[in-house]
Amino acid sequence: AQSVTQPDIHITVSEGASLELRCNYSYGATPYLFWYVQSPGQGLQLLLKYFSGDTLVQGIKGFEAEFKRSQSSFNLRKPSVHWSDAAEYFCAANNAGNMLTFGGGTRLMVKP
Amino acid sequence: GAVVSQHPSWVICKSGTSVKIECRSLDFQATTMFWYRQFPKQSLMLMATSNEGSKATYEQGVEKDKFLINHASLTLSTLTVTSAHPEDSSFYICSAREGLAGELAKNIQYFGAGTRLSVL
Numbered sequence: 001a002q003s004v005t006q007p008d009i010h011i012t013v014s015e016g017a018s019l020e021l022r023c024n025y026s027y028g029a030t031p032y033l034f035w036y037v038q039s040p041g042q043g044l045q046l047l048l049k050y051f052s053g054d055t056l057v058q059g060i061k062g063f064e065a066e067f068k069r070s071q072s073s074f075n076l077r078k079p080s081v082h083w084s085d086a087a088e089y090f091c092a093a094n095n096a097g098n099m100l101t102f103g104g105g106t107r108l109m110v111k112p
Numbered sequence: 113g114a115v116v117s118q119h120p121s122w123v124i125c126k127s128g129t130s131v132k133i134e135c136r137s138l139d140f141q142a143t144t145m146f147w148y149r150q151f152p153k154q155s156l157m158l159m160a161t162s163n164e165g166s167k168a169t170y171e172q173g174v175e176k177d178k179f180l181i182n183h184a185s186l187t188l189s190t191l192t193v194t195s196a197h198p199e200d201s202s203f204y205i206c207s208a209r210e211g212l213a214g215e216l217a218k219n220i221q222y223f224g225a226g227t228r229l230s231v232l
Contacts, residue, residue, distance in 0.1 A: 032219055043118065043205050043223035044156075051219070090155065099146070100221060102155045 002027050004093050006103035013081050014111045021076040021106050023091030031093035033074040034100070035065055038088045047089075050074060061085070086110045114140045116208050118224025125196055126232055133191045133227045135206030141186035142208035146221060147179070150203045162189055196231045203228050 003026045013019050025031060032051050036044040048059025055067040065076045074091060091103040115138040125131050135145060144163050148156040160176075162168040162183035170176045178200075180192040189208075193200055205226040211218025 034220075036223070041203075041226070041228065043116070043225040044207075046220060046222070049220060094219070099158055099161060104155045107153075 002031070002093070002095075002101050004091055004101050004103040006089075006091055006106045008106045009104065010107045010109065012109040012111060015083050016080050019076075019078045019081045019085070019108070021089050021091075021108070023074045023076065023103055024072050025074065025091075025093050026072065027093060027095065029095065030069060031095050033065075033067060034092045035059065035063070035074075035076045036090045036092060037061075038090065038105075040087075044090065047076070081108075081110055083110045083112065114138075114208075114210070114220075114222040116142075116206065116222045116224040118206050118227055120227060121225060122228045122230075124230045124232065127197050128195055131193045131196055131229060133193075133204055133206070133229075135189045135191070135208065135224050137187045137208040137210075137222070140208075140210050142189070143186065143211055144209045145183055145189040146207045146209070147181060147189075147191050148205045148207070150205060150226070152203075156205060159191075193229065196229070198231045201229055201231045 005024045007022050034049045035047040038044045047063050048057050050057050050067045058064050063078050088105045088107050090105050092100045094100045117136045119134045147159045150156050159174045160168040160170045162181050164183050164186050168181035183189040207221040207223045209221050
């Protein structure tokens with residue numbers, strides 16, 4: 001069965017520190033991969049996506065993600081976290097436009 | 113980026129009444145729209161997928177007579193929770209995609225801000 005796993009339910013980092021949120025997928029073929037961010041009581045905003053090509057993708061708000069086929073991973077990174085980055089982050093995947101499969105989400109808290 | 117508007121953002125209703133939630137794509141034509149339900153501190157659960165002009169495809173365990181979905185135009189889909197009960201209280205989120213399955217360049221779902229439904 002297709003699945004997306006985010007191993008970390010909660011992560012706390014200090015403001016200014018670097019961030020890495022983990023995402024692993026299990027699909028028959030390499031899926032298309034996405035990272036979304038959700039602020040409390042809000043919908044989801046697309047941070048970045050990977051379809052093919054360069055395995056390091058740049059997104060909005062200073063985020064980037066690296067696709068690693070050998071590890072079935074698509075980890076999200078940011079060099080320096082800001083307090084406004086505190087939110088829930090979802091990794092998602094699909095095949096050729098079919099339904100998205102979401103990970104369980106990682107809640108990011110930022111310490112001042 | 114593409115904008116999806118969802119309305120209302122919050123609704124409180126009495127048990128037994130019906131509630132309609134609207135999802136609009138403001139600057140693109142949404143061939144496909146999706147409806148999700150999200151419980152507190154949990155991920156999104158896909159309820160149904162609708163293509164414009166077709167009947168919605170419901171996920172297993174979702175009552176189609178309870179959650180009526182209409183996708184009558186390329187910019188509007190509605191979810192009606194019929195005879196709502198307290199257990200239907202949840203956060204409902206819609207998303208819209210410009211293309212059909214297989215259209216890679218349009219394979220991005222844009223999400224509305226969600227609707228919090230509270231049934232008393």
